[in-house]
Amino acid sequence: MFLAQLKNELWKLFGKKRTYIGFAAFLLAQTAMMLAFKHGGAQKSLEKLLNGNGYIASEFISVLTVSVIILLPQIALLMPLYVALIGGDLVAKEAEDGTLRMILSRPISRIRLLFVKWSAGVIFAILLVLSLGLIAVGFASLFFPWKGMIVIEPGQGFSILSAQDGLIRFMFCHLFLAMNASVVVSVAFMFSCFNMKPAAATILALTFVIVSLVMENIPFFESYEDFFITHHFKCWLLIFQNPTPWPQICQSEIILFAVSATVFVIGAMAFQVRDIKS
Amino acid sequence: MIQLTNVVKKFAGRIAVDNLSFTVPRGEIFGLLGHNGAGKSTAIGMMLGQVWPTSGEVKVCGHNIQTNRRDALMPVGAIFEAPVFYDYLSGARNLEILSTYTAPTSKARIREVIEWVGLTGREQSKVRTYSHGMRSRLALAQALLPKPELLILDEPSDGLDPEGIHEMRQTILRLQRELGLTILLSSHLLNEVEQLCTRIAVLQKGKKVFEGNVADVKAARGKVALKTNDFAATAKLLRERGLITATAEEKFITLASGHSTADVTQALVTAGIAVEGIWQHEQTVEDFYMNLIKPPPILPKN
Numbered sequence: 001m002f003l004a005q006l007k008n009e010l011w012k013l014f015g016k017k018r019t020y021i022g023f024a025a026f027l028l029a030q031t032a033m034m035l036a037f038k039h040g041g042a043q044k045s046l047e048k049l050l051n052g053n054g055y056i057a058s059e060f061i062s063v064l065t066v067s068v069i070i071l072l073p074q075i076a077l078l079m080p081l082y083v084a085l086i087g088g089d090l091v092a093k094e095a096e097d098g099t100l101r102m103i104l105s106r107p108i109s110r111i112r113l114l115f116v117k118w119s120a121g122v123i124f125a126i127l128l129v130l131s132l133g134l135i136a137v138g139f140a141s142l143f144f145p146w147k148g149m150i151v152i153e154p155g156q157g158f159s160i161l162s163a164q165d166g167l168i169r170f171m172f173c174h175l176f177l178a179m180n181a182s183v184v185v186s187v188a189f190m191f192s193c194f195n196m197k198p199a200a201a202t203i204l205a206l207t208f209v210i211v212s213l214v215m216e217n218i219p220f221f222e223s224y225e226d227f228f229i230t231h232h233f234k235c236w237l238l239i240f241q242n243p244t245p246w247p248q249i250c251q252s253e254i255i256l257f258a259v260s261a262t263v264f265v266i267g268a269m270a271f272q273v274r275d276i277k278s
Numbered sequence: 279m280i281q282l283t284n285v286v287k288k289f290a291g292r293i294a295v296d297n298l299s300f301t302v303p304r305g306e307i308f309g310l311l312g313h314n315g316a317g318k319s320t321a322i323g324m325m326l327g328q329v330w331p332t333s334g335e336v337k338v339c340g341h342n343i344q345t346n347r348r349d350a351l352m353p354v355g356a357i358f359e360a361p362v363f364y365d366y367l368s369g370a371r372n373l374e375i376l377s378t379y380t381a382p383t384s385k386a387r388i389r390e391v392i393e394w395v396g397l398t399g400r401e402q403s404k405v406r407t408y409s410h411g412m413r414s415r416l417a418l419a420q421a422l423l424p425k426p427e428l429l430i431l432d433e434p435s436d437g438l439d440p441e442g443i444h445e446m447r448q449t450i451l452r453l454q455r456e457l458g459l460t461i462l463l464s465s466h467l468l469n470e471v472e473q474l475c476t477r478i479a480v481l482q483k484g485k486k487v488f489e490g491n492v493a494d495v496k497a498a499r500g501k502v503a504l505k506t507n508d509f510a511a512t513a514k515l516l517r518e519r520g521l522i523t524a525t526a527e528e529k530f531i532t533l534a535s536g537h538s539t540a541d542v543t544q545a546l547v548t549a550g551i552a553v554e555g556i557w558q559h560e561q562t563v564e565d566f567y568m569n570l571i572k573p574p575p576i577l578p579k580n
Contacts, residue, residue, distance in 0.1 A: 001382065008375040015366050098362035102420065105326045105358050105430075106379035107351035113379070275289075276328040277320070278359055 002116065005108075009120035013086070019124070022082030026132050029078060033070040034139045042069075050150065055160065062147035064166045067136040068240075069152070074132060075177060075236075080209045083125050083181045087188025088202030090117045091267075095276065096198060104276055114268050118189055125181035133174050151240040159240045169239050176236035176249070179256050183229060184209060186260040193267035195274055232256050279304050279428045279460040280325055285334030287320050287484075294320045296484040298334070302462055302477075304427075307454055309471040309492070310464040311567060312481035318464045319359065321481070322432050325462070326356055339428060352380070355421030356430040360437075361413045365406035369397060369416050372405060373423060380424040391419040395449070411442040418449065429453065429461045435470060443467065450474055472496075472563040480570055488570055495566045501530040502539055505555035512551055519545055530559060 013019055037043055046065075047057035091114070094100040103113065149166030152158040161169065188205035192198065209230065215221050216228040225231040235252035238245050280302040287295040295317040302308040312318050323329030324336050327347045336343045341350035363372045370388060377383035392401045395415040400408070408416065414434065421429060431450070435443045447470055453459050465471050471478060472492060480488040506512045509528050516522045516531065521542055524532040533542070539556050546553050559565075 001378065004378045004382070008378050011367070011371065012364055012375065015364065017366075098360060099364060101328060101358050102362060102376065102417075103379055104328050105351070105354070105356040106376065106424075107348040107354075108379040109348065273330070275323070275330060277323055 002112075005112075005116045006119055006123075009116050010123065013120050013124060018089075019086060021085070022078075022128050023131055025078060025082065026074060026128075026135055029074055030070055030132075030135050030139055033073070034066070034143065037066060037069065038143050046150075055150070058147075060148045060150040060160065061144060062149060062163065062166075063137060063140040063144050064146075064149040064161075064163070064170050065151070066140040066144050067133070067170065068149075070140075071132065071136055075180070075233075076213075079128070079132070079177075079181055080184045080206060083121075083128060083184045084188040084202045084205040084209070086124050087121050087185035088192050088200075088205060089198045090121050090189050091192040091271065092196060092198040092201045093192075095195075098278065101276055101278070110272050111268055114193065114264075114271055118186065118264055121185040121189055122182045125185045126178045129174055129178045129181050132177075133170070137170075149240075151237065153237050153240075159242055161240065161242075166240075173236045173239045176239065176253065179253060180233045180236065183233075183256050183260050186263045190263035190267035190270075193271040193274075226255070229256065229259055279339055280308075280462060281335075281337040282321070282324075283335045283337075285321070285324060285336060286332045287317075287324060287329060288332045293484050295324070295331075295481075298481070298484070298486055300479045300486060300489055302460060304460050305454075305458060306477055307450070307461045307463060307475045309475035309478040310462060310481065311466075311468070311471060311478055313571065315483075316481040317484040318481055319432060320484075322356075322358060322430060322462070322464060325430060326354070326358060327351065328358070352424070353427040354430060355424060355426035355428070356432075357414075357417045357421050357434050358430070358432050361417030363405045363413065363416060366404060368402050368404055369408065369412075369419075370401040372416065373401075373420055376420045377423050383423055387423065387425075391422045394422065395419045410437050411439070411445070414438060414442065414446065418446075422453075427460060429459050431461060432464045433466065434463070435465065435467055443470065447474060468564040468567055469562070478563070480567060482571060492563060495563055496561055501526060501532055501559045501561070501565070502542070503529055503555070503557050503559045504531050504542070504553075505529065506546065506551055506553060508551075512546060515549055515551070516542060516545065521545060 043061065046061060050057040050060055091100070094103070104110070146163055148163055149161040149170075150158055151161070184205060187208050188201055191201035191204045194201070212228040213230040216225055216231050221228070232252035232255050235249050238249050283299050285295055285298045286293065298317070298321060310318050310321065320329055324331050325338055325343065327343045327350070330344065338350040339353050343350045364375070367375070370392065373388050373391070377388065392398055395418050397412065397415055397419065400412065405413065405416065418434070421431075434450070435446045438446060450461060450463070451474065454461055463471065463474060475492050477491050478489070478495070479486055504512065513522070513525045513531065521534055521537050522531045523534050531542070533539070539558065543553055543556055
């Protein structure tokens with residue numbers, strides 16, 4: 001029965017046009033960034049950097065290198081926006097439209113309903129992240145060859161990888177990106193469980209992420225960086241490091257999982273005690 | 279089937295339902311009446327486990343809704359407030375989605391309820407293309423999906439045209455007659471309540487001000503219609519003789535306790551007032567409701 005409920009929740013989710021806004025936005029943004037990289041000055045700057053460090057630039061300006069470059073700003077800016085939009089809708093939009101009253105006239109428990117909805121939100125987040133990676137690789141392969149990979153981590157230096165090793169790590173990093181997206185969905189979902197408009201839930205979730213990002217970057221809070229989710233969001237880039245800092249990655253993933261579970265529980269508690277009325 | 283015992287609901291200190299108790303026995307069509315804000319929807323919300331009572335107990339189908347929501351709602355179908363669906367999906371898909379929140383439902387059962395409510399042929403159309411009447415029928419279809427024993431209908435005829443109201447009324451009667459359902463009906467359409475319900479409860483400002491059989495309401499001693507050439511003078515005379523307690527609309531009198539229309543006729547004839555007509559006015563649920571909700575008019579002193 002859970003699977004049937006989840007399937008129907010996905011029907012509802014993917015039956016709405018607004019669900020596809022994120023996919024469409026990624027498609028447009030990646031096209032624009034790819035063209036800007038190819039025809040703007042970014043490619044030349046990267047070539048200069050590689051040549052200056054003793055690498056043959058043509059061996060590393062590849063599909064995977066460019067894919068990661070265009071993923072970076074989208075993961076930081078666009079991804080939270082679109083997953084928060086969906087997460088904020090999950091409960092609050094149904095409450096606003098009145099369909100929640102129709103559902104809750106049936107013998108399904110509130111917690112189970114929330115779990116079904118949250119699962120659908122997480123599946124959406126995973127699909128969005130996967131499509132982000134696939135679109136990036138797809139576009140990059142139109143303009144660049146499959147060769148070695150260089151990953152520049154802002155403020156951390158860069159890592160050089162072979163094409164095969166790079167591809168495995170590139171695929172693997174999506175697991176962590178999906179976790180990041182799931183955390184943002186969960187935060188938006190939590191606000192959505194309170195008695196508020198869907199837009200308010202989305203805005204509050206984005207505020208939560210932005211405040212975390214801003215505080216993390218204030219020098220005063222440097223020693224408290226572990227308390228900010230955006231600090232742990234960056235762990236997907238660590239997968240490209242040699243050697244890979246697994247303990248640090250695992251720690252971040254555990255913290256992100258705990259954040260997701262905590263916000264789900266808070267949302268569920270709020271939803272459980274609230275009155276559903278027009 | 280439904281039992282409310284001393285139920286109180288407060289919203290931020292404001293009492294929405296005040297010490298409400300009533301019982302809906304199996305097989306009955308029970309009407310819940312009251313003005314907007316009287317507490318009807320809050321009461322229904324509590325029966326469906328969507329609004330938590332501040333105190334008191336709500337039992338549906340023998341189960342406490344707060345502690346055993348699943349068993350309580352398993353044999354229940356409901357239309358709660360406006361019939362709202364996923365407009366971007368078809369009627370059949372909406373029913374399929376809603377059915378999974380109760381129990382596995384076969385496609386044959388979905389087809390059966392679609393046919394029952396008369397939506398065959400339109401079930402694959404998106405709900406956004408449905409008229410209000412079709413949405414109401416779809417709402418009824420979703421309520422019937424789980425083969426309920428109890429149907430809770432919150433203003434099912436709201437927004438329908440006269441033809442739609444008539445159709446809905448016939449459908450409700452058919453449901454009770456053919457499927458033997460117990461129905462709780464909340465409605466502002468008092469003639470609908472009169473035609474459908476066997477028993478009613480009236481709420482005013484969250485409190486129950488009446489509960490009883492519709493047949494008793496209609497048979498209750500009510501107003502008497504009186505036609506004379508000077509109603510005001512007649513009313514004054516009857517009041518002076520202590521035969522009536524009130525008048526209304528320049529044509530109705532309310533008899534004082536212990537007096538009959540014969541007493542009134544005799545008094546008027548003796549006084550030389552020609553009586554053109556006097557008859558017991560049959561009380562409708564609407565008359566009863568209006569008298570109950572509005573304070574009775576006070577007779578002028580002179």
